Amino acid sequence: MSIQIFILSKLMKGNSYPYELEKQLSNPVPLNTFAGLTESKLSYHFESLVKQGLIEPAGVMIEENSSERQVFAITEKGREELPKRIYRLLDGAKNITDMVLGLANLKYVxxxxxxxxxxxxxxxxxxxxxxxxxxxxxxxxxxxxxxxxxxxxxxxxxxxxxxxxxxxxxxxxxxxxxx
Incomplete structure (x- = not known):
């Protein structure tokens, strides 16, 4: 659930794609390595969010020396779901560390x-x-x-x-x- 909250919160700020989020997590501190987040793991969660109707394809991005990348946008259903997921995350947190992602996204609740x-x-x-x-x-x-x-x-x-x-x-x- 935390990865999906992360993705939804990033898409609240603007359209994106898995590789871009993975790059953001790696600079300046390699948080992607600490969290075990790879582009493929993020892609899996993007696909899951599409199936849930929380995000949708919004176009294609072509980066220099790279293949096409599907760009995604958050849906209205995703905007409604994000606060609910943050509340569940905070409510179910067993310790303070489990709350960090929810606390980082208080602007949505x-x-x-x-x-x-x-x-x-x-x-x-x-x-x-x-x-x-x-x-x-x-x-x-x-x-x-x-x-x-x-x-x-x-x-x-x-x-x-x-x-x-x-x-x-x-x-x-x-x-x-x-x-």
């Missing part, structure tokens, strides 16, 4: 709806932290494993606290219009 999704995630994280603390207080710990249990507990607590703080900051930044 209702910011208040995004804030509500993030507030639910924040409340869920706070409730989870409390459940873990309660379990930790009640669980008997074998003395032999106590150092390991304490170390893992500290790691989990630090990670959870960081996520809570980050979500609080993110919500505030979106509310203030900084993001």
């Amino acid at each position: 209702d910011r208040e709806k995004v804030v509500e999704i993030l507030k639910q995630k924040l409340e869920s994280r706070i409730a989870r932290r409390e459940r873990v603390e309660e379990i930790r207080r009640q669980a008997p710990i074998d003395k032999e494993n106590e150092p390991l249990v304490d170390l893992i507990g500290k790691y989990m607590k630090t990670k959870g606290e960081h996520t809570i703080e980050w979500l609080e900051e993110l919500i505030e930044e979106i509310r203030q219009g900084h993001i």
Whole structure:
């Protein structure tokens, strides 16, 4: 879904084709390599989006010393679908990294709806932290494993606290219009 959100968001800005998007991802930092995105993988997703009626062929581009390349445009159905996919991405995100593409495309969604999704995630994280603390207080710990249990507990607590703080900051930044 993330690749298709990426494609749809790029086509909101103007017509394009797989090779052009792959080139954009490679400069100045080779994000295409980090994400494992190749022109063929992008082409597959372009074809899938055409089948879904979210994009359509819009012409042919001939680059110097290259073959013809099919250029695509987003359809009205694609414009309507993009925000829905961004909401689903944010709602289903398991961690902060999963949210990046959705957050990079906030201009296509209702910011208040995004804030509500993030507030639910924040409340869920706070409730989870409390459940873990309660379990930790009640669980008997074998003395032999106590150092390991304490170390893992500290790691989990630090990670959870960081996520809570980050979500609080993110919500505030979106509310203030900084993001």
